[in-house]
Amino acid sequence: MDKLRLVYEQTGRARWISHLDAMRTLQRGLNRADVPIKYSEGFNPHALISILMPLSVGTESLYQMADIRVREEVDLAGLPERLTLAMPEGFRFRDVYENGAKPTEMKWLRVRGVWEYDERNPEEMTELCRELFSRPVQVMRKTKRGEGLFTVTEHIRDLRFVPGEKAVTVEALLSCNEPMVNPDLLTAAVAQNAPEASPDGGHFCRLATFKADDTAFR
C-alpha cells in the first residue's frame, strides 16, 4: 500500500476554502485521523498530497478527489467516517481506495449551478439562456498564456436550464481535461454575450467525473 485516493465533498462554508488552504486542511485532518502520510525528502519536507482537480473558491463539490502517499499499511474500514470527524464543517469523506484511475483519464465533469435573479422572471431568463447557448458562444478568458477568446460551447455537453423560484438551475457536462472548462465560464459567457440575463448571484457544484468513454472516473 503506497497510494490512496480520497473522495470527499466540500460544501457549505467550506466552499470558500482556497486550493492551498484545502491542502493544509486535508493534511491536518489526516494527521488528526492518524493516517501516516508520507513526506517528501529534502530540506523542507512536505506532505505528499495532491488534489486531482483544484476547486475554485466559491464552488462546491460533491466529488472532490485527492491522492495521498502513505508510509505504512492503513486500515481502510471506517476510514471515511474517521476522516469526516477529523475535518472542519463542510467536508464529508465518501470513499478511500487504492488503485485510482490515472488523473489524465478524467475527461468530463458534471456540474449543477444555481443562477439567482432577484427581480427578473426566471422563465424569461431561462429562455434567454437557452437561446444564447443554441449557437456557438465565445467567451473572453484569462489563462496562464494570456487573454483570449474561447468557444466554450465546443466543450460542453448536455446543457440544461430549468427555471425555479427566483433562480435558474443550470446543468452541464464540461470538459475538465484539455481543455479545462471552469463552470464560472458559463456565467461569464452570459455576462459577456447576453448581459440582460446575467444573474445577480449564485454558484456551481461539481457532481461527478467521467472518462472520455462516459464511464465513471474513479
Place this chain on the structure above:
Amino acid sequence: MDKKLERILPRGQKPARYTGGEYGEIRKDLSGVELRMALCFPDVYEIGMSNTGMRILYRVINDMPGVWCERVFAPWFDMAEEMRKNALPLYALESGDPLSEFDAVGFSLGYEMAYTTVLEMLSLAGIPMHSRDRETLTPLVFAGGSVCCNPEPMAEYFDLMVVGEGEDVDREVLELLRSAKREGWTKKEFLSRAAKIGGIYVPSLYKPEYAPDGTLAGMTALDGAPETVTKRIMTDFENSCFPVDAMVPNTEIVHDRVGLELFRGCIRGCRFCQAGHIYRPVRNRSVEKLLQQGKEALSFSGYQEITLLSLSSSDYRGLNELCDGLMEYCEPRGIGLSLPSLRADNFSMDIMQRVQKVRKSGLTFAPEAGTQRLRDVINKNVTEEDLLRSCATAFRGGWNSVKLYFMLGLPTETDEDVLGIAELADRVVHCWRENAVNKARGLRVTVSTSCFVPKPHTPFQWEPQVSREEYLRRVTLLRENMKAKAVTYNWHDPETSFTEAVLSRGDRRIGALLEEIWRRGGYLESWSEGFALSRWTDSADKLGLDLTFYANRTRPLTELLPWDHINMGVKKRHFIREYEQAHRGCLSPDCRAACSACGANAFLPGGKCDG
C-alpha cells in the same frame, strides 16, 4: 449564510477569513443561551486567530453554562468597503449574527495602533461609538488586554476596561451582566456594581482635571469607585486554562502552529520593556503539564509545528527537559519545534542541536543597543562576549543566518552607541569567518532598528521619544557605517513609532483625536495601507492638540501621570529607583539573582514569585 455575504465574498481577498466553520469552532443552541458575547479582535483574522489570549478567553467564556462566546475580526479594507456598500453589518463568525444583537462586545487590545480599528468595527456594527451614547444595558462594550494599563485614550468609548489577566475577571463581569439582565438593572446601576469587581475600571466613574500647562492635575473617583484599580492575575498559573482543543483555522494565519505558554512574567528587568513589568510576578508551568498540553494540542489540531511562548523562553528552568520531551514526541511524527526569543547569554549548543534535529529555523537575537554602556542603561544583561559566544556556537553548528534587533533613540544614546551597532554587526561577521563550518553557503546578518517608544509602567515612562528627524539622522549615520556585504540593514519607519508614543502615554483628551483620525479614514493603522501621518497631524491641528506634548516631552518624576490610578503590580518607587539607576548607567540584578522588591510578589499567596 447571509445572501448578501455570499455575494460579497467572491469580491474580496481570502474569503475563508469571513466564514467561520473551522475545526474546533464552538456552536451552541440558542435556546439554551442566556448571554451572548462577541469576542472582538481589532485586526484581521490572520492576526487575531494567532493570538493566544483570544484562544484562552474563547474557551474560558464558552465553558460558562448558558453563555455563548463568538469571534469577530476586523475586515480587510476591500471587505469593509463591500460591507458598507451592501449594508451588511459586522457579524460574528460562528452564527453570522450582527454584533448589535449581542449582550457583551469585548475587545482584546494588545497594541495602541488598533484603537481606530475599534471605532470602525463599532461603526460597521452600527453600535454607537461613545459609551455615553449607549444608554441601554446591552450591548455592553468593554475591553481588556495589555494596553489597558493606560486606559485613558480609549476611556470615552468603553463602558468598562479589564486591567490585568482576563480569565477570571471576564467571567465575573459576564455573571454580573447576566444578573443585571435578569433583574432589569439600568446601565448605570450595572456599572456602579461592576466597578467594585477587582481589576475593573469604569472610565465614566473617573473625572480628570488638567492644569493650565496641559498636564494632569487630578483624577477624581466618583460614585464610590476605588481610587486605584489594581490588576488581576491568575495566581495558579499551573492550573489555569490552556485550550488544548483550540480551533484550527481553514486559512493560513500568522502563527499557524501550537503555542505552548511556558510562563507569565519575566525575571529580567529591561527598563524599556512594558511586558516585562506589567505581567509580573513570574508564574511557571511545570514541564510535566506542558508536555501533556503540547501533546494533546498537537494531536487535536494536527499541526506540524509547535513553539514555546513566553517573554524569555531561555529563562525557563526546565527548558532542556521540556525540549527533550517534546522532541521525543515530535521527531517520529515529523513535527517541528521552534524556539523564539532566545537570549544570547544562556543560549546553549545543547538546545540548539535539539531544536534543529527536525527543522531549522532562523536565529534571532535582540541586543537592543550597540554598546555595553547603553545596554547597561537599559538593563539588558547581555554582553558582547555572550552574544559572540552564542553566535560562534551557532556558526559551528552550521547556522548561517542571524537577525539582530536594536532600538534607536534609547535614553542617553549618543552617536557612539549608534555606531556601536555597526561594529557589533562587523564582529558577528568576523566571528562567522572564524567559526563557520561551511563557508560556501555564505552568511546573512540582518540588522533591524526601530524607534524607542517610552511606555507606561516602565522605568522609562518619563522619558522623551527622540524626534522623527533625529531618529532618521541616526538611521543615516548607521547606514553609512554599515560596510560589510553580508549585513543587511532594515529600519522601521519612525512615523508609526511617533503615533504609538502619543497613544501609549496619552490622556483622555486623545479620545477626540482618535475619533477625528477615524473620520478621516484611519483604520487598521498597524498596516501601512491604513496609516497616514498626515491624518494624525491634520486632526491634531484641528483639535488644537500638540502631539509632541505626549511623545517628545521629558516628564518630571513628580508629574501626575494619566495611568497613576492603575496599579499593575510594580510600585512607582521601583520605577523611580530604576530610572535613577539607568541614568547612573548601573545594572540591576534579575529577579533570580536578587529580589528588587518591585512589589509584584504581593499578588501571590505567600508572596513568593517564580515558583
